[in-house]
Amino acid sequence: MPTRGDRHLRAIQLAKQLAALGARLKTIHLITGMPPCQVQRLFFPDARTIPRGRAPNSVEWYHSANLILRTDACLIGAKYHQLRGQGLNVGEAMVCAYRAYRAVTAPPCRISLDRAFNLVSCIEGIWLARAPVLSVLTCPNCGCEFLAAVGTVAHLGAPCPFCKLLERFHVDPRIQASYPARASIDMSGRQLGILALFHKRCPRAKGDSPAK
Ligand SMILES: [Zn+2]
Known part of the structure; x- marks a missing residue:
């Protein structure tokens, strides 16, 4: 004890x-x-x-955010979910998930720690939220974990943020510049697979120099 x-x-x-x-x-x-x-x-x-x-305080942000921000939120949510499953408490899991997120995305950081705190509150129904309003689902199309409103059912044919990101990746320089995938990052396997795929399809993202 x-x-x-x-x-x-x-x-x-x-x-x-x-x-x-x-x-x-x-x-x-x-x-x-x-x-x-x-x-x-x-x-x-x-x-x-x-x-x-002003501190971020609304879950509506996630539903109306652009694709890159929603993908960022999903990376945090998926890692958080994984770490909670491994027995970390809510505070430690949130800090570790946020650090992992910062490691896989190009600076400047798009999601603040307070925004991550808001997301985790919405997933757990604690701190800023009275009940869970976001859940972590597994996409049957690409296998990635993503965030959706509680009660949402993931089904084939409904693309998750990662599905959409992959679809647009080769035509959208902003997306290419946002995820300089590196093999050593401690994200969950599936999400890392997606980011590694970006790496192969985007020679400009090679190396450690962050894309501006
Ligand atoms: Zn998907």
Whole structure:
């Protein structure tokens, strides 16, 4: 059994990682349970470095986002789902999934940690959401995991975001520039397969230099 001290240490370590990834005070507070004033004192001694602006708070964003953003959200959701299945708790799974997402996409980062927090809230029905409103489904067409409204049934002939991405990849330079696939990335096998396919079909994405 972890002691109270163990739990407190884990909360501080998680808060540190979240702060480094750009999380807002409220996000860190909701995930770790640490009071916002304590988070600020420990990780934002200079108040000017506290992330400002309006926090993402609506699941509608996912349904109306463009294809690249929806694919990004699916990469986070799929990795999160996989890590939860491996026994990680919600906070740790979210941080690991977000890091994995940042590793497979070209900078600048399109989805903030607070947006990822919003997505995970919607998947789990915790933190910002009262009940699950997004679920992780497996596409019967391409085999990728993707996010859809709770109650959606995946069926053959209905393309998921990855199906659409593959279809448009060779004609859309924005998509080609958004995913500089690298073999060493720790994403789930199927999603990595899709990104590796991009790599083969897009010689410009070779190497480590991010596409601008
Ligand atoms: Zn698909």
